[in-house]
Amino acid sequence: MDDSVAELRALRSVPASEPYSGPALLESRAAGVFFHEIFGHRAEGHRQKSESSGQTFTKKVGQPIMPDFLTVYDDPALRYIDGQFLRGHYKYDDEAVPAARAVLVKDGVLKSFLMGRSPIKNFSDSNGHGRRSAGSGAVARQGNLIIESAKNVSAEELRRRLIAEAKKSGKPYGLLIRDISGGYTITQRDLPQSFSVQVTLAYKVYADGRPDEPVRGLNLIGTPLQTFSRIILTGGALEPFNGNCGAESGWVPVSAVSPALLFSELETEKVQKSNARPPVLKPPFTDN
Numbered sequence: 091m092d093d094s095v096a097e098l099r100a101l102r103s104v105p106a107s108e109p110y111s112g113p114a115l116l117e118s119r120a121a122g123v124f125f126h127e128i129f130g131h132r133a134e135g136h137r138q139k140s141e142s143s144g145q146t147f148t149k150k151v152g153q154p155i156m157p158d159f160l161t162v163y164d165d166p167a168l169r170y171i172d173g174q175f176l177r178g179h180y181k182y183d184d185e186a187v188p189a190a191r192a193v194l195v196k197d198g199v200l201k202s203f204l205m206g207r208s209p210i211k212n213f214s215d216s217n218g219h220g221r222r223s224a225g226s227g228a229v230a231r232q233g234n235l236i237i238e239s240a241k242n243v244s245a246e247e248l249r250r251r252l253i254a255e256a257k258k259s260g261k262p263y264g265l266l267i268r269d270i271s272g273g274y275t276i277t278q279r280d281l282p283q284s285f286s287v288q289v290t291l292a293y294k295v296y297a298d299g300r301p302d303e304p305v306r307g308l309n310l311i312g313t314p315l316q317t318f319s320r321i322i323l324t325g326g327a328l329e330p331f332n333g334n335c336g337a338e339s340g341w342v343p344v345s346a347v348s349p350a351l352l353f354s355e356l357e358t359e360k361v362q363k364s365n366a367r368p369p370v371l372k373p374p375f376t377d378n
Contacts, residue, residue, distance in 0.1 A: 166233030223340025
């Protein structure tokens with residue numbers, strides 16, 4: 091509680107941040123949410139045959155879509171990873187198919203999609219990812235999305251590289267993003283194929299050695315193909331994201347696990363301004 095209060099006070103003490111484009115480091119949990127939103131939804135099988143979908147990856151099987159040191163798979167059969175519970179675990183999907191590992195990307199190359207019983211071109215079989223909540227029809231959904239890297243370094247080295255990238259690009263600071271609360275990714279063809287992810291805890295890491303400074307009021311934005319090409323390094327300790335995901339077939343429990351991700355460039359925008367007024371009385375735990 092004390093740490094949370096201190097973080098909130100620090101955030102309140104700084105003005106809303108300005109839009110940014112430059113080097114950024116997503117810590118592990120934030121990186122998991124990021125991959126879930128930006129990649130996972132676009133790898134769901136039913137989106138590859140819907141004419142209303144943007145079909146970002148439909149015709150890219152066998153082609154590189156991200157750096158060659160990254161491998162991505164979804165394995166709902168996993169209950170734990172590094173001793174940490176995964177909420178997306180299940181034994182059978184909602185179409186009575188056993189949960190199975192689906193290798194989506196191998197060494198940066200797109201290999202397959204998440205599949206339920208509904209077939210798509212070149213992928214006729216389910217890999218145990220047909221999911222739904224009560225009252226909805228099942229479609230292909232994520233379970234435990236796992237990102238592995240052959241280019242991992244320590245958290246300290248990632249921070250050093252973030253500062254080096256900021257200096258290289260002529261920026262006074264790089265962004266260290268510790269947590270994000272989710273967001274949305276647009277997959278419909280009649281809208282821009284973009285994403286927006288809300289940043290809840292982030293800091294400016296100054297290239298000149300000044301103390302880190304909290305930032306607030308920003309969303310990460312961009313397009314998936316360009317964004318994945320800007321991942322240059324990974325590492326640090328794993329911290330799974332466990333949450334709920336909403337889509338056409340309702341809300342289902344999911345997990346995502348990724349090392350921290352260093353980007354040569356990410357873009358942010360200001361969040362929508364709220365007109366809500368603060369309470370008249372302070373919470374009692376802030377009195378001291």
